[in-house]
Amino acid sequence: MDWIELLRTAVAAVLAFVAWPVLIYFLVINTSYLVMIGLATVDFVSHRRRIPFAGREELMRSRTMPGISVVTAMHNEEMGIRVAVESFLSLQHPRHEVIVVDDGSTDNGFEVLRKAFDLVPVTRRMPQDVAVREAPTSIHVPRDGRTRLTVVGKANSGRSDSINVGVNLAREDLVLFVDSDSILDPGALLAVSRPFIEDPVTMVAAGGVIRAVNGCRVKGGRVLEVRMPGSPLADIQVLEYLRAFHLGRAGWSRINALLLISGAFGVFRRDALTSVGGLDANSIGEDFELVMRLHRTLRKQRKPCRVTFLTEPICWTEVPSTVPVLRRQRTRWHRGLWETLWAYRGMLFNPRYGRLGLVAVPYYWIFELIAPLLELVGLVLIALGFALGLVPWQYFLLFMLVAYAYAIIVTLAAVTVEELSFHKYPRWRDLGITLVAAVLENLGYRQLTAWWRLEGWFAALTRREQKWGTMTRSGFTEVDS
Amino acid sequence: MTPAQPSILVADDDPDIRELVVFKLEQAGFDVHSVADGNAALEVLTDSTPDLVVLDVMMPGLSGLDVLRQIRAEQRLETVKVLLLTARARDTDVDDGYTTGADDYVTKPFSPRELLHRVNTLLGRGR
Amino acid sequence: MATQTVVAAQLLSVVLWVLVWATIFLLALILGSRAGRLWRERRDRQLIGELRPAMLAVASGEDEDSAALSQLTTVTRRRARVVDHAVSAMLSKVKGEPARALAQVLRSHGRSSWALRGLNSKRSIRRAYAAWTLGLMRERESGSKIIPLLQDRSIDVVVAAARALTLIGDSKAARAVVRAVAPRRRPRGLPSWVAVECLCAFDESVTTVVLEATAHPRPSVRHVAATVIGTRPLPRAAPMVRERLGVEEDPRTLASLVAALGRIGGATDLPVLSRFAQHPDETVALAAVDALEGIGLHSSVEALAPLVADSRPRLSERAAVALTELGPQGRERLLAFANAPGPAELPATYALQLTAMRSATRGLD
Numbered sequence: 015m016d017w018i019e020l021l022r023t024a025v026a027a028v029l030a031f032v033a034w035p036v037l038i039y040f041l042v043i044n045t046s047y048l049v050m051i052g053l054a055t056v057d058f059v060s061h062r063r064r065i066p067f068a069g070r071e072e073l074m075r076s077r078t079m080p081g082i083s084v085v086t087a088m089h090n091e092e093m094g095i096r097v098a099v100e101s102f103l104s105l106q107h108p109r110h111e112v113i114v115v116d117d118g119s120t121d122n123g124f125e126v127l128r129k130a131f132d133l134v135p136v137t138r139r140m141p142q143d144v145a146v147r148e149a150p151t152s153i154h155v156p157r158d159g160r161t162r163l164t165v166v167g168k169a170n171s172g173r174s175d176s177i178n179v180g181v182n183l184a185r186e187d188l189v190l191f192v193d194s195d196s197i198l199d200p201g202a203l204l205a206v207s208r209p210f211i212e213d214p215v216t217m218v219a220a221g222g223v224i225r226a227v228n229g230c231r232v233k234g235g236r237v238l239e240v241r242m243p244g245s246p247l248a249d250i251q252v253l254e255y256l257r258a259f260h261l262g263r264a265g266w267s268r269i270n271a272l273l274l275i276s277g278a279f280g281v282f283r284r285d286a287l288t289s290v291g292g293l294d295a296n297s298i299g300e301d302f303e304l305v306m307r308l309h310r311t312l313r314k315q316r317k318p319c320r321v322t323f324l325t326e327p328i329c330w331t332e333v334p335s336t337v338p339v340l341r342r343q344r345t346r347w348h349r350g351l352w353e354t355l356w357a358y359r360g361m362l363f364n365p366r367y368g369r370l371g372l373v374a375v376p377y378y379w380i381f382e383l384i385a386p387l388l389e390l391v392g393l394v395l396i397a398l399g400f401a402l403g404l405v406p407w408q409y410f411l412l413f414m415l416v417a418y419a420y421a422i423i424v425t426l427a428a429v430t431v432e433e434l435s436f437h438k439y440p441r442w443r444d445l446g447i448t449l450v451a452a453v454l455e456n457l458g459y460r461q462l463t464a465w466w467r468l469e470g471w472f473a474a475l476t477r478r479e480q481k482w483g484t485m486t487r488s489g490f491t492e493v494d495s
Numbered sequence: 496m497t498p499a500q501p502s503i504l505v506a507d508d509d510p511d512i513r514e515l516v517v518f519k520l521e522q523a524g525f526d527v528h529s530v531a532d533g534n535a536a537l538e539v540l541t542d543s544t545p546d547l548v549v550l551d552v553m554m555p556g557l558s559g560l561d562v563l564r565q566i567r568a569e570q571r572l573e574t575v576k577v578l579l580l581t582a583r584a585r586d587t588d589v590d591d592g593y594t595t596g597a598d599d600y601v602t603k604p605f606s607p608r609e610l611l612h613r614v615n616t617l618l619g620r621g622r
Numbered sequence: 623m624a625t626q627t628v629v630a631a632q633l634l635s636v637v638l639w640v641l642v643w644a645t646i647f648l649l650a651l652i653l654g655s656r657a658g659r660l661w662r663e664r665r666d667r668q669l670i671g672e673l674r675p676a677m678l679a680v681a682s683g684e685d686e687d688s689a690a691l692s693q694l695t696t697v698t699r700r701r702a703r704v705v706d707h708a709v710s711a712m713l714s715k716v717k718g719e720p721a722r723a724l725a726q727v728l729r730s731h732g733r734s735s736w737a738l739r740g741l742n743s744k745r746s747i748r749r750a751y752a753a754w755t756l757g758l759m760r761e762r763e764s765g766s767k768i769i770p771l772l773q774d775r776s777i778d779v780v781v782a783a784a785r786a787l788t789l790i791g792d793s794k795a796a797r798a799v800v801r802a803v804a805p806r807r808r809p810r811g812l813p814s815w816v817a818v819e820c821l822c823a824f825d826e827s828v829t830t831v832v833l834e835a836t837a838h839p840r841p842s843v844r845h846v847a848a849t850v851i852g853t854r855p856l857p858r859a860a861p862m863v864r865e866r867l868g869v870e871e872d873p874r875t876l877a878s879l880v881a882a883l884g885r886i887g888g889a890t891d892l893p894v895l896s897r898f899a900q901h902p903d904e905t906v907a908l909a910a911v912d913a914l915e916g917i918g919l920h921s922s923v924e925a926l927a928p929l930v931a932d933s934r935p936r937l938s939e940r941a942a943v944a945l946t947e948l949g950p951q952g953r954e955r956l957l958a959f960a961n962a963p964g965p966a967e968l969p970a971t972y973a974l975q976l977t978a979m980r981s982a983t984r985g986l987d
Binding site: 060063064072073076078079134136137138139140141155157158159160185211212213214215285408411412415416419420422423426427429430433434437442445449 | 633634637638641644645648649651652653655656659747750778785810813814815816818819842849874905934935936938939968969971972975976977978979980982
């Protein structure tokens with residue numbers, strides 16, 4: 015038939031260009047992951063060995079310990095906010111405070127907090143370190159006058175603006191942004207403060223990848239036992255975060271080119287934060303955009319700017335367990351990535367930004383931004399080529415191996431490093447689930463998320479309005495005493 | 496000879512310290528229970544009223560100070576003496592302990608003999 | 623029409639074999655490491671389990687006939703490693719006679735000589751461990767051997783050495799510790815918190831070194847010195863602090879100096895501190911407010927009162943709260959502010975609110 019011949023010619027023509035580059039692309043990306051995981055292994059092993067004399071207790075005792083303000087924005091979180099705030103307040107740190115900014119919630123979240131902590135209103139002026147859109151309408155503190163909790167009420171204006179309000183009211187030198195549905199390990203604040211104590215002059219931000227808490231045993235805002243969720247969608251995401259966690263550590267922060275990616279949490283030095291204007295309320299990129307801005311602004315001012323990645327897994331959050339919510343999250347992330355990378359395109363290959371501009375930013379362009387496009391186009395073309403008999407089966411097999419089998423190896427490597435270093439998943443059953451998920455991920459999940467990322471990118475390019483949507487909470491598996 | 500051995504509750508997440516304190520106090524003849532975190536401590540306190548509680552300030556979950564506040568807020572536990580184990584000797588930390596109602600404190604690293612001495616003093620045994 | 627994408631059969635089989643072997647290798651590593659770890663943990667628990675009561679007896683000082691001590695010192699070499707590990711952990715938590723007894727256990731297993739040899743090891747982890755172990759054993763004589771490690775090329779070793787010297791408490795190391803904060807040839811120096819803890823643990827003779835350090839060319843060193851003066855505290859350093867306040871440029875160090883003056887200064891320093899409360903850097907200004915409160919005299923009230931009307935909200939709040947801590951005189955001034963319209967009204971109201979809330983819950987004390 016005519017149209018099939020036409021198709022064949024067209025596909026053959028494209029394949030002539032694309033066949034080997036696509037293969038090389040997959041080879042390079044998977045190998046780079048493997049290299050980074052290898053570097054991560056070295057780091058983790060030496061980190062573990064250092065723990066006996068790392069001096070965490072002494073750190074607690076130290077009189078030079080900077081204070082830290084935990085800032086969280088709350089929007090319709092009545093179900094989990096009390097436990098979250100209690101857990102934030104009881105984190106181990108000699109001097110920390112918790113600031114909850116109620117972003118115009120329409121549920122009973124504030125009432126829940128008021129009853130739980132016996133809140134009373136106080137009259138305070140908000141410093142204007144960072145410009146905000148919506149000023150606070152109320153400030154409450156617990157009646158005992160000692161518990162370092164501040165609950166701020168304001169009209170709805172989004173997470174970024176709410177956090178900026180929190181930054182203004184923060185009284186300590188460091189600020190940690192965390193989502194109110196996240197769980198922090200008891201030692202999280204100490205772990206997070208450490209880079210700033212060791213390098214007080216140049217360190218301006220530190221980040222860490224969250225770990226998925228779905229399926230874990232949680233009580234009183236603490237993770238008691240780490241477990242795999244058991245549902246394929248959530249399992250695969252656990253794996254994704256695990257991989258990102260181990261990838262992020264190596265390389266990037268070493269060469270001081272670290273950029274925070276979505277699904278992370280960040281801690282910043284307050285003075286650096288306010289000097290660049292806080293979070294950008296207009297950007298979907300949030301923390302990522304902020305780190306880019308810090309790098310650009312401080313380097314322009316010839317001020318030192320170091321961003322590091324945290325070695326320990328300390329922040330847990332619930333990942334989407336249904337497809338629609340996951341889709342919304344991924345489209346939003348990729349959209350934020352695009353907008354930020356485009357906004358800071360001046361840094362691309364710009365030697366003024368050192369290794370950041372010459373290595374990290376281009377890497378993000380190619381291997382994060384354009385990746386889904388290359389993946390899907392490559393897959394479609396080659397599958398089509400194979401179906402049309404244009405591609406020999408050997409090549410098709412090679413492609414499948416390099417693209418997907420290799421990716422499974424990379425994931426296995428990440429699981430290995432996790433096993434060697436943190437071994438947070440004690441049950442053998444979870445190991446089995448992990449291995450199965452590693453395979454399943456490449457049978458549809460990966461392709462689906464690639465498609466969603468392209469959707470997000472397209473939406474950004476056509477400037478469609480971003481819908482945040484609500485995260486349907488299924489709650490943690492609360493353990494009965 | 497006192498009619499019953501005084502009962503003591505020890506709460507510390509560090510097993511070394513917990514076992515050490517329990518050992519020392521048991522050797523001295525006290526009736527000792529131990530828990531590993533603040534939540535568990537409060538649970539024990541809902542059912543029983545020990546004579547003294549040894550609390551580590553830095554614990555996961557509810558910190559020692561949180562537990563202390565809850566103890567002092569309850570009428571029934573009015574007579575319970577509280578001894579804090581704290582890593583810090585810095586003024587404000589000690590002040591926090593005292594103003595929330597602790598009876599004494601011991602800084603880490605600690606001397607077990609000193610700890611026993613303070614326990615005895617608090618329980619009026621003055622040995 | 624076939625394309626040019628001819629793939630050699632060898633390439634394909636090579637790739638296939640590499641992937642298969644990699645999978646096998648990784649799976650073996652995962653399963654092996656988990657199994658190995660579990661086995662090792664169980665074995666260690668068994669080994670240590672029988673000796674745990676003895677260790678607790680020694681650590682709690684209940685070992686009057688030294689029976690437990692001899693039990694611990696006469697273990698087989700295989701057990702000794704596990705015992706040493708547990709004993710080292712315990713050593714960082716106790717002090718006094720039990721610490722000495724535990725150190726003796728380590729020494730009987732040859733840990734002392736092991737550590738001394740380890741100071742010269744090629745591996746940085748070993749050097750760090752060695753220094754740390756010597757510190758745990760509180761071996762005063764090894765202090766001089768640990769001092770060179772403060773200039774080690776690995777930062778972990780430097781930190782371990784400094785912490786060991788803190789435990790040993792030999793003030794002869796003070797100068798070396800200060801030098802380690804700002805090494806000449808390495809980018810990263812000893813973290814200031816370790817240096818401060820170390821210098822605070824030494825005796826009075828450290829004063830000379832600290833005084834010199836307040837004028838060091840590197841700001842990180844000056845910062846450490848200022849912090850030590852304020853936290854120990856070192857009252858004899860007051861004249862030097864006053865002198866440095868006039869010339870110090872680094873804002874962090876300035877804040878530390880101001881804070882130090884709050885602890886060791888007196889009434890004559892109030893004007894200087896009031897001046898610093900007007901400093902453009904907010905950290906310095908806040909430190910000055912805290913210092914004014916720290917001096918804690920009646921005249922401080924006069925110095926703090928005008929600050930309640932400061933345009934910077936954080937400063938005015940801090941000044942107002944400070945006044946609540948300065949007795950009835952301070953509170954009277956706040957009441958006056960709270961009842962009169964003006965920039966001081968809001969912070970004063972807030973501070974009074976806070977005091978009322980705190981005293982309402984003071985309760986049983």
